Amino acid sequence: MFAARTTLRATSTRLFSTSSARHTKVTVLGAGGGIGQPLSLLLKQDPLVSSLSLYDIRGAPGVAADVSHVDTPSEVNGYAMEHLDAALEGTEVVVIPAGVPRKPGMTRDDLFNTNASIVRDLAAAVARVSPTAHILVISNPVNSTVPIVASTLEKAGVFDPARLFGVTTLDVVRASRFLASVTGTKPSECDVPVIGGHSGPTIVPLLSQVANSKAKGVQGESYDKLVYRIQFGGDEVVKAKDGAGSATLSMAYAGAKFANALLRGLNGEKGVVTPTFVKSPLFADKGIDFFSSLVELGVNGVEKIHPIGALSSQEEKLLEACLPELKKNIEKGKAFVA
């Protein structure tokens, strides 16, 4: 399961790789939930995690007891509601999947009213207890929850843009899987940069930048269908689960994959590059100061934000549709904390 590093792009189909020995305490906030439980299990298997701290307002000690029996070296501790500070003590990486998921007919933005305050309060606790931790935000709507975390940290005087990440890896995982199906190739040959944000039209897959020559052959109606499926893959799962929630297993996989990429970067591995939603200068002149693009991860977190590169005319149009919606979502998040 754990292979030595052979690829630099964190978006390879390998879940974990390790090239170094520094180990890290990781805390999951929302560990009792649909994502939190399998994510905790996967993090228990990551050789770069030495200590796993599981917190939820319900059920985390039970999840921790269960996961702790897995025969990997990391230690696991579970924390009940009143022990949030203890869960965060000394942690270097905090992953946040706390909050409610969608039901059919809802948009991610419909989750704002419930999840905004959950995420703000958790961010305030991180600011107080572990202000230098790297924070990975999974809770939706990501386009707004990441600015909420940033503004909360800013208010507390501890915001470092190099240490805050919106997890958009599921879009990258889906793009790779769906493109492989359409082209009859392997997902490992379909490394798709996905830029923008994490909801419908703000998700912009750059299929023209895929090295696999078969990707260039996806044109016309097949191209439109593929882009739609990448943008609205979340809806597919929400519909199929029929009221029981949204993607949990594929999201846990994606969350563990991004966490491993970050840990490799923190460990000094060079060339770990993957899309993630961060404070970004790329469209700051248009008033959009958070954006997902290929980001190099390093010992301090965000090492380098790559330019988006050349776009096809179709991708230019997708980007045009993304930006106003993304701007609105970001402003809503900021206004909530202000």
Ligand SMILES: NC(=O)C1=CN([C@@H]2O[C@H](COP(=O)(O)OP(=O)(O)OC[C@H]3O[C@@H](n4cnc5c(N)ncnc54)[C@H](O)[C@@H]3O)[C@@H](O)[C@H]2O)C=CC1
């Ligand atoms: N970024 C992405 O690509 C994706 C994001 N999501 C989002 O992830 C979030 C979680 O989804 P699920 O795990 O399916 O939901 P869930 O309802 O199964 O689990 C959420 C967990 O959060 C906990 N929680 C609520 N308030 C909390 C607080 N203040 N502190 C700690 N824990 C708290 C709940 O007790 C519950 O265990 C949702 O907002 C969902 O939309 C889901 C899939 C993909």
Ligand SMILES: O=C([O-])CC(=O)C(=O)O
């Ligand atoms: O669709 C949702 O609500 C959950 C999510 O973000 C995804 O699956 O991409």
